Amino acid sequence: MIKHLFKLIWNKKKQNFLLITEILVSFMVIFAVFTLVVNYYQHYKQPMGFESDRVWVINYQSDVNIKDKDSLDVYYKTILGNIKAMPQVQEASFASSNVPFSANTHMNNVDYKKTHVNRVNYYTAGDTYDKVLGMKVTEGRWFGKQDDAATVRPMIINRTLRQQLFGSGKALGEKVGDDNSNKMVIIGVVEDVKAKGDYQEGGFAMYKRIDTSSNDGRGRILVKVNTNADAAFESRLYKLMASNANNSGIEIEHLTDKRKTINSTTLIPMIILLIVACFLIINVALGLFGVLWYNINKRKGEIGLRRAIGASGNSVSWQLVTESMILATLSLIIGAFFAVQFPLLNVFDLPASVYLVAILLSVIFIYLLVLVCSLYPGKQASAILPAVALHEE
Amino acid sequence: MIKLNNIQKVYRTDTIETLALNGINLEIAEGEFLSIMGPSGCGKSTLLNIMGLLDEPSKGDISIAGQTTDRFNDKQLAKFRNQKLGFIFQSYHLIGDLQVIDNVELPLLYRDTTAKERRRLATEALEKVGLSNRLKHFPKQLSGGQRQRVAIARAIVGNPQIILADEPTGNLDSAMGNEIMEILLQLNRNDGTTIVMVTHDENMAQKTHSLVRLFDGSQVQ
Numbered sequence: 001m002i003k004h005l006f007k008l009i010w011n012k013k014k015q016n017f018l019l020i021t022e023i024l025v026s027f028m029v030i031f032a033v034f035t036l037v038v039n040y041y042q043h044y045k046q047p048m049g050f051e052s053d054r055v056w057v058i059n060y061q062s063d064v065n066i067k068d069k070d071s072l073d074v075y076y077k078t079i080l081g082n083i084k085a086m087p088q089v090q091e092a093s094f095a096s097s098n099v100p101f102s103a104n105t106h107m108n109n110v111d112y113k114k115t116h117v118n119r120v121n122y123y124t125a126g127d128t129y130d131k132v133l134g135m136k137v138t139e140g141r142w143f144g145k146q147d148d149a150a151t152v153r154p155m156i157i158n159r160t161l162r163q164q165l166f167g168s169g170k171a172l173g174e175k176v177g178d179d180n181s182n183k184m185v186i187i188g189v190v191e192d193v194k195a196k197g198d199y200q201e202g203g204f205a206m207y208k209r210i211d212t213s214s215n216d217g218r219g220r221i222l223v224k225v226n227t228n229a230d231a232a233f234e235s236r237l238y239k240l241m242a243s244n245a246n247n248s249g250i251e252i253e254h255l256t257d258k259r260k261t262i263n264s265t266t267l268i269p270m271i272i273l274l275i276v277a278c279f280l281i282i283n284v285a286l287g288l289f290g291v292l293w294y295n296i297n298k299r300k301g302e303i304g305l306r307r308a309i310g311a312s313g314n315s316v317s318w319q320l321v322t323e324s325m326i327l328a329t330l331s332l333i334i335g336a337f338f339a340v341q342f343p344l345l346n347v348f349d350l351p352a353s354v355y356l357v358a359i360l361l362s363v364i365f366i367y368l369l370v371l372v373c374s375l376y377p378g379k380q381a382s383a384i385l386p387a388v389a390l391h392e393e
Numbered sequence: 394m395i396k397l398n399n400i401q402k403v404y405r406t407d408t409i410e411t412l413a414l415n416g417i418n419l420e421i422a423e424g425e426f427l428s429i430m431g432p433s434g435c436g437k438s439t440l441l442n443i444m445g446l447l448d449e450p451s452k453g454d455i456s457i458a459g460q461t462t463d464r465f466n467d468k469q470l471a472k473f474r475n476q477k478l479g480f481i482f483q484s485y486h487l488i489g490d491l492q493v494i495d496n497v498e499l500p501l502l503y504r505d506t507t508a509k510e511r512r513r514l515a516t517e518a519l520e521k522v523g524l525s526n527r528l529k530h531f532p533k534q535l536s537g538g539q540r541q542r543v544a545i546a547r548a549i550v551g552n553p554q555i556i557l558a559d560e561p562t563g564n565l566d567s568a569m570g571n572e573i574m575e576i577l578l579q580l581n582r583n584d585g586t587t588i589v590m591v592t593h594d595e596n597m598a599q600k601t602h603s604l605v606r607l608f609d610g611s612q613v614q
Binding site: 001003004007008011012301302304305306307308309310311312313314315385386387390391 | 438439442445447448467468470471472474475476480482486488490491495498499500502503504508547551
C-alpha cells in the first residue's frame with residue numbers, strides 16, 4: 001500500500017509541489033528556531049563557573065591623575081583596603097570593565113607554538129578576583145604577591161582555552177603570546193565562566209593580573225557582601241567611594257540584576273523569533289488543513305470507489321494520513337539535506353550536536369504537525385458514505 | 394445468491410421524507426444476469442447500492458451468498474465487498490493519476506496479496522477485456538469504451554461472485570455499449586458470475602436472463 005501511495009503522490013507531483021514546498025519552508029524555519037533553542041539550552045545546562053549572588057559591582061572613573069607609580073599603587077590599595085574594612089564586605093577585587101554580565105567585551109588572540117586562537121576574552125583581575133566570584137581553580141593557582149617580582153607576566157586561562165592550546169599536555173609554566181607579542185606564562189587554569197549570561201557559552205578566556213601601579217585595566221571593583229548588606233550599607237559604600245575616588249562617576253550595581261538584564265537581552269530575540277515562528281506554524285497548519293480538506297472534497301469519488309472495492313472507513317482515513325506523512329517525508333528529506341550542510345560546513349561555528357538535535361526535533365515537530373493537521377480531515381473522509389460519494393462524482 | 398426481503402429505503406431531511414424504495418422483494422440466483430430498469434429517480438441505483446452494501450436499507454433484510462449482512466460492522470462490510478462483489482459504474486470511477494494496471498490492482502491492495510501476484514492478476518483481468526496493450530496508459534489516454542473495460546477488469550480482478558453494474562453502457566455509443574455488454578455476457582456465461590445491471594437501454598436489458606422494473610420505488614415487474 002505504501003508503494004501504491006508513493007506512486008499516487010509521484011503521479012500528482014505537480015499538485016503536491018506547493019504542499020511539499022510549504023512543509024519544506026516550515027521545516028527550515030523550525031530548524032532555525034530549534035537550533036537557537038538547543039544552542040541556548042546546551043549553554044544553559046553548563047555550570048555558571050562562578051557565583052553572582054551578593055556580588056556588587058562598583059563602577060568608577062579610573063583616570064586619577066597621579067604620576068608616581070608607587071603613589072598610585074598606594075592610592076588604589078587604600079581604596080580597596082577601606083572597602084574590605086567594612087563589616088558587610090567579605091572580599092573585594094579590582095577588575096576591568098568587562099565584569100560578568102556587562103556589555104563590555106575585551107578580545108585578544110593567543111599564540112602557542114603553531115596554534116593560534118582567535119577571539120579570546122581577556123579579563124584584567126586583581127589577586128582576590130577568584131574569591132569574590134567563587135571561581136574554581138583546577139590547575140595551578142590564582143594571582144598573588146609572589147607575582148610582584150615575576151619577570152614574565154603571569155596569566156591564567158580557562159579550561160576551554162587550555163584544551164585548545166595544549167590538549168591533554170602540560171599547561172602550567174608554558175609561555176604564550178598575545179597580539180602584541182607579549183610573552184606570558186600560564187600559572188593557573190580555571191573553570192569556564194559564563195560571563196555573558198546563562199544562555200551564552202563561556203568561550204575562550206584568559207585573565208591578566210592588574211598592574212597595581214597603573215590606571216590601565218581598571219574601572220570596576222567587585223565586592224562580595226554579607227547577607228546583611230542592605231540599602232543603607234550600599235549608601236555608605238557609595239559615600240566611601242565618592243570620598244576616596246574623588247569623582248562623580250560612581251555607580252553600584254548588583255550582579256544578580258545584571259544577570260537578569262543580560263539574560264533578557266539574549267532571550268528577547270529568541271522570543272520574537274518564536275512568536276514569528278508560531279504565527280508561521282499556525283499559517284502552515286491552517287494551510288495544510290485547508291489543502292487536505294480540499295483534497296478530500298476533490299477526491300470524494302476516489303474515496304467512494306475505494307470504499308466500494310474494499311476499503312473500510314479507517315483504511316481510507318489511514319490512507320489520507322499516510323499520504324500526508326509521505327509528503328512530509330519528501331519535504332523533510334530535502335530539508336534535512338540542506339540542514340545537514342550547516343554542521344558539515346561549520347556555519348555559525350556551532351557544535352554539530354546542536355544542529356543534529358535541532359534537525360531531529362524539527363523532523364519530529366513537522367511529523368506531529370502534519371499528523372495533527374491530517375487526522376481530522378482523514379476522520380471526515382472515513383465518514384463519507386460511499387453511495388453518496390459515488391453518486392456526487 | 395442475493396435475497397432481498399421487504400426492502401424499504403427512506404431519505405429524511407428536516408422537512409421532507411422521501412420513500413426511495415418501498416417493499417422490494419427480490420431473489421437472484423447464482424449465475425443469473427438480472428437487469429433493473431425504470432425511469433430516472435425510481436430507485437434503481439439506490440437498490441443497487443443496497444445490494445452492494447454501499448447503503449443501508451431503512452427496513453428489510455438482505456442476504457448475499459448465504460450471509461445476512463445487517464449486523465456487519467464497517468470492517469466486515471468492507472471485507473465482504475472486497476471479496477464477494479465487483480462494481481462497475483456509468484462514469485467508470487477510474488483514478489486519473491494511476492496507470493491502467495494500477496487502477497485494476499486497486500481491489501487487491503485491500504487483500505493480503507503480494508505485489509507480484511497483484512500484477513499477475515491485474516494483467517490477466519486486462520487480457521480478459523482485451524486491454525493487455527494498455528497497461529501503462531493513463532485513463533485520460535483511453536476512449537470511453539476502453540475506460541469502461543478497465544473498470545470491468547477492476548471489477549473482476551478479485552474474482553468476485555457478484556458484479557453490480559450501474560448503467561455500464563450509459564456513457565457509451567451503441568457500438569461500444571454492445572462491446573461492453575458482450576464482455577459482461579461472457580463473464581456471466583463463462584465464469585458463472587452473477588450480474589445485476591441497472592440500465593435505461595431496453596435492448597441491453599433484453600440480453601439478460603431476467604428483468605426487474607421499478608417505478609416510484611416499487612417493483613412493478
